[in-house]
Amino acid sequence: MKPAIQIPDAVRDAVNGNWVDNAAPPSWRPWLRLSRIDRPIGTWLLLLPCWWGVGLAMMADRPRLIDIWIVIACAIGATVMRGAGCTWNDITDRHIDGSVDRTRKRPIPSGQVTVRGAMIWLIVQALIGLAVLLTLNGAAIWLGLLSLLPVAVYPFAKRFTWWPQVFLGIAFNWGVMLAYAAHRGGLDAAPIIAWLAGIAWTVFYDTIYALQDKEYDALIGVKSTARLFGDNARPYLIGFAVLTVILLAFAISATGVSGASWLIAMCGLAGFAAHLIWQFRSLDLEDADNQLMLFRSNRDAGLILSLFFALAGLV
Template sequence: MKPAIQIPDAVRDAVNGNWVDNTAPLSWRPWLRLSRIDRPIGTWLLLLPCWWGIGLAMMGDRARWFDLWIAIACAIGAVAMRGAGCTWNDITDRDIDGSVDRTRKRPIPSGQVTVRGALIWMGAQALIGLAMLLTLGGAAIWLGVLSLLPVAIYPFAKRFTWWPQVFLGIAFNWGVMLAYAAHRGQLDMAPVIAWFGGIAWTVFYDTIYAHQDREYDALIGVKSTARLFGENTRTWLIVFGILAVLLLAMAIGMTGAEGASWYLAMAGLAGFAGHLVWQLLTLDLDDADIQLMLFRSNRDTGLILVGFLAIAGIV
């Protein structure tokens, strides 16, 4: 593990050596940190289900050149909408963040950005996301509009339920349906089942992440699956890992793909499952550094499946 970053105003869980903390102009840094550009894993976790959706759509239909634009638009949209969502999260959590060691240096509780400035910044990012969405067709546009509801609710979930990770999963995996609809012009059961599989995956990785804050969360009364599961976390992670794999296998089967395409997709799912097993074997519930490393490793978990679905959709 690399030594902790030494930049005075850097957020504690920022990636070591990230360009925001090291090379971005000083005046830009608070805004980029609001958007989590210094912590790109969240953007990956929002984007990867979108790319799953493209792969599933190609498996059930055929690959088209427009799919390349869907992938690019989803990437731009993921950066923008993750930034807008994180900005909204920081606005709603500004009092809580100031009480937690990991988050007290965030731009709003540290006084680097005002709430009014953050609201304007959130709107600007949302407009970029909207511009991308408008290129993807009617079905995708309506799904994009509906996605705003779970995005708006998620920051408040930890105040009223022990399962805020489910609400995060609902929002973060919505893209599998949106991208599928952008290709097919309609929504079928395959991406819906994949969405449920993605939600289970999110509960898996975000429970690991939430263990970093469980002591602070207990002090300030914030709920999470990490606190709910406690010492039984590993057992619950096994349950949600199996659920994610089974649901994604069902989604692949529902595309109607056969032969090499089916085998390739299932090979990707086997790689996905293997990575979850590695995380379970590596997890230490008392080591925050390992928890953060494993959380970030889920970029690779999702990319394994993306790669095989893409090939399966082309062959």
């Protein structure tokens, strides 16, 4: 791992050398940090299921010219809506974040941004996301509006359940259904199964992430699967990884794809599974830097699947 960031006001888990800390105008930095532009992994993890949805839709149907815009719209939407979601999360968690070493330098608990200012910034980002959503078909628009419910609930989940990662997965993987519907005009079994697979994947990677904060979470009474699983985290993680792969295999089959396209999609799934195995074998339950590195590596796992799904759809 690279040495820790030395920029005084940088958030502890920001990516070393990121644009926000090193090049953005100082007056922009608190707002960009609220949107997690200095930590892009969350945007990737929100975007990649959307791209899975486009690939699955092409496998179930055929490639269409509109797919180019759906891919671009998902990228824009994932960036601004992840920013809006993180802003909402920081508003609701402002008192908790001030008690945790990893988060105490976030803009609200550190006093760089007021709650009122954060609310205005949230609305601006949400309006941009709405403008992008309105360029898609009616089914996608309704699904996009429905996604606001799990987004609104997620920040509170850690207060009432040991499974907040499931609520995160419900919200973060919604895009697989939205993007599929944007192509096909509706839903069927394939995107719904893929959404369930994404939820299992989220429990896998976000449990790894939550391992960093187990001690702090215990002190302040915040619940997580990392705390719930405790010393038995490894068998739970392998269980959710296996469930993810099985459900994705069912999602591929549900598209009705066959021949070379099926083989390409399954090769992508094999690559995705191999990445999860590597993460599991590399995990050090006592090393926070190792846990953060593995969490971030899920971008590559998701990209493998996105690439092969796109190839399968084009074939």
